[in-house]
Amino acid sequence: MAVLVVGTVTLDTVETPSKRVEDVLGGSGVYAAVAASFFGNPVRLIGVVGTDFPHAYTDFLDTRGIDLRGLKRVNGGKSFRWGGRYTDDFNVRDTLFTELNVVSDFQPVLPETYKETPYLFLANNPPGLQLSIIEQATQPKLIVCDTMDFWINEEREALEALLARVDILILNDSEALLLTGESNLMRAAQIILRQGPKRVIIKKGEHGAISVTASSFFSVPAYPLTQVVDPTGAGDSFAGGMMGYLASIEDTSEKAIRSAMVYGTVVASFNIEGFSISRQKDVQFSEISSRYCELQEAVRF
């Protein structure tokens, strides 16, 4: 089955302790779509870029089999640009600049061919925009959305309206605490479940991720890496990998979602090993399977 990814498509400038890259391919939509594309089912992307957006980047997404009919190119517009710097060995990320450009007045309209997509991943975006996608989808089977501190602080009402309509909310641990005003993650998860989502998935960076429903708790560790190159996009790679796997098996059961979270964890681990999507370019599915098995072994007792 197909996956629809709605997110940003950006030109990123990233500084790490060892290197600086400029205007590389990035954005939540890109990371999630590339991650989802590993699982062999159609991936459809909704986003917007300017005329400055390199054709080499869209060509790459095309070679991944990602459907770009929903990627709008605004004539004369400038693409979303984000700059960030990692310091203190990746423990601190400072945003250097955020130029919304063409994203600032983007009102996505789903192409007819996209409307029946069953698996929807709404990456971080204004909650109103995320909601408008849900309203355009005609046969959603699973609606998963991400959010961030900015929307929690600035658009809480719209976010709450969104939460009432989604199956799974994915967010960071600090965002889960911020959203609920809680200090305990398990209590935060329980509060979020009362706001609409049937499941909340909380990303904890190097500590992995947890999933909480009214009747289940699941924990997956991060894949143990000795070398981090660039963590940008890890969360979206996690979510995209998860969605790609779920769509490929056409299953949204607890068991399927657990496996999907592990696949997401593995795809995210490759993402972290290179700038932009450089590492994903070379990854074979056998390598994904191999790390999946390693994680299986890592939690067995």
Place this chain on the structure above:
Amino acid sequence: MAVLVVGTVTLDTVETPSKRVEDVLGGSGVYAAVAASFFGNPVRLIGVVGTDFPHAYTDFLDTRGIDLRGLKRVNGGKSFRWGGRYTDDFNVRDTLFTELNVVSDFQPVLPETYKETPYLFLANNPPGLQLSIIEQATQPKLIVCDTMDFWINEEREALEALLARVDILILNDSEALLLTGESNLMRAAQIILRQGPKRVIIKKGEHGAISVTASSFFSVPAYPLTQVVDPTGAGDSFAGGMMGYLASIEDTSEKAIRSAMVYGTVVASFNIEGFSISRQKDVQFSEISSRYCELQEAVRF
């Protein structure tokens, strides 16, 4: 088989956002010994207290079946007192005071009946003192030690001599990074393995614990709690529970140590639910088994 626990036996004053308790039973030796005592095998404690140490506390340890022949009571001496305050919802712990008192010149001598103990847990102490215990033990089967930032900073040479003699080093994530000068936990673990221990177990608080050897990686999540009362002693409860289980099955294989880490995690979770050892007093082994099974279910995929 028997477990020998060498650690502090203290009178603690603990302040949390909701309550303050004074001169309650505490110390690494107490937490570890109480945790080990759940598994039905002999537990022997080495430590020192003053004449001010309440008999009710030693009576309690006695009712747990903990052998106190190695607990020295110094005539006219004052017991080790520690005071700590948790703020920001348990994310910050400030030490209010540390009065070493009788501990400052304690040179433990193993009673004859203790010398043949096969399972040794050397809780946080000066590395020289930990080493002297190893030298007195005649038939150690498994030597596990803990340490802390103070010894890493102040007694590195003695600590390195100790590491060459232990089977397993248990420490916190921040301590593992400090010990190795690393920023990546997996690299830190690998460096520690080159210093002597065949296994390093890294405690990550609410994020659980990992075990690393030259050929294995294991991760166990913390037991998910919605309510934290007092985290004091959680790390020592983890280690003590682990040792108690290992001694009870007389096995130090990878499989046994993984199960032992999960039992340690469970005992630590009960510890956190009350001040001092108040919660452990009421815990039945069936409750431990039940949480063990919950963790098994929590990581299954």
